[in-house]
Amino acid sequence: MSNTPNIIDGLHVASLVRDEVRCDVNDWLAAGNRPPKLQVILVGANQASKVYVGAKTRACNEVGIESETIVLPDTTSEKILKERIQELNNDDSVDGILVQLPLPSHMTPLAVIESIDYRKDVDGFHPMNVGRLTIGQPCYRSCTPAGIMHLLKHYSLSPRSKHVVVVGASNIVGSPAAIMLSRENDEGKATTTICHKYTKDLTLHTISADMVIVAAGVPGLITGQMIKEGAIVVDVGMNRIPDPTTERGYRLVGDCDYDSVAEKASWITPVPGGVGPMTVAMLMKNTLLAAKKAVYPD
Numbered sequence: 001m002s003n004t005p006n007i008i009d010g011l012h013v014a015s016l017v018r019d020e021v022r023c024d025v026n027d028w029l030a031a032g033n034r035p036p037k038l039q040v041i042l043v044g045a046n047q048a049s050k051v052y053v054g055a056k057t058r059a060c061n062e063v064g065i066e067s068e069t070i071v072l073p074d075t076t077s078e079k080i081l082k083e084r085i086q087e088l089n090n091d092d093s094v095d096g097i098l099v100q101l102p103l104p105s106h107m108t109p110l111a112v113i114e115s116i117d118y119r120k121d122v123d124g125f126h127p128m129n130v131g132r133l134t135i136g137q138p139c140y141r142s143c144t145p146a147g148i149m150h151l152l153k154h155y156s157l158s159p160r161s162k163h164v165v166v167v168g169a170s171n172i173v174g175s176p177a178a179i180m181l182s183r184e185n186d187e188g189k190a191t192t193t194i195c196h197k198y199t200k201d202l203t204l205h206t207i208s209a210d211m212v213i214v215a216a217g218v219p220g221l222i223t224g225q226m227i228k229e230g231a232i233v234v235d236v237g238m239n240r241i242p243d244p245t246t247e248r249g250y251r252l253v254g255d256c257d258y259d260s261v262a263e264k265a266s267w268i269t270p271v272p273g274g275v276g277p278m279t280v281a282m283l284m285k286n287t288l289l290a291a292k293k294a295v296y297p298d
């Protein structure tokens, strides 16, 4: 009666990806090139954002990518931010530019993202990169869905001909994940359903899914009753729940009720230590590609 799913270990696979990037960076340096450089812009002092920027900086240090973070006050105007981005666009010593999200509410994130040179857009959020992803052309790919695809490949969990239900339609995760899974290539070929807050009967879709990718930002949204026996479940949720028993005063939970989903799934990602570390590792890959001008040659 009791089921024990296989664990999709993002902590382990992310360390393999960073090892690979570190070796590639060493080769790149040995060939006489300067180190890749990632420029991070952090606007305001969102506590979670600081943690994420810290994780990215540490990963850069580990793989030999130079990183620099510009911290701007949360009162910064969009115009000033765009001017700083323009300077970085024109700076040949900068390979990748990353504006940490979320931005303060007085800014329009799309306008800011569009001001980044798409050739330096290592987050893969620029419409040029999203458009090229959609038509199957070389591009920078959003790091979280790229990390999910890498995890599936690592564990030989092919989406081909599977019914994959993506829960959450954000521009950063759900939408690009659905595009990647649907395309006719070695990592795709899935039949993909995108569910979102307007979906009438979520369970109707998830219960028939061979694979469920959850990126809704709603803790406990997916329970075991909504999952088909043997399904693969990828939990992208990253929710901070107050927990006075921990040192930080909170703990991270995903969008799945882990224990009940684990009773049904054949494979499952933990939170933390699932997709999160992959996001950062794929950013390292994208930054190396930017330094090499591998996606957009001169």
Ligand code: BQF
Pocket (backbone or CB within 6 Å): 051, 052, 053, 055, 056, 101, 102, 238, 271, 272, 273, 274, 275, 276, 277, 278, 279, 280
């Ligand atoms: C882990 C992010 C929501 C909104 C903006 C490792 C990260 C997270 C978790 C991380 C995320 C989430 C990032 C773990 C970057 C992923 O061990 O489980 C790493 O640093 N992430 C971000 O930059 O912006 C976000 C989630």
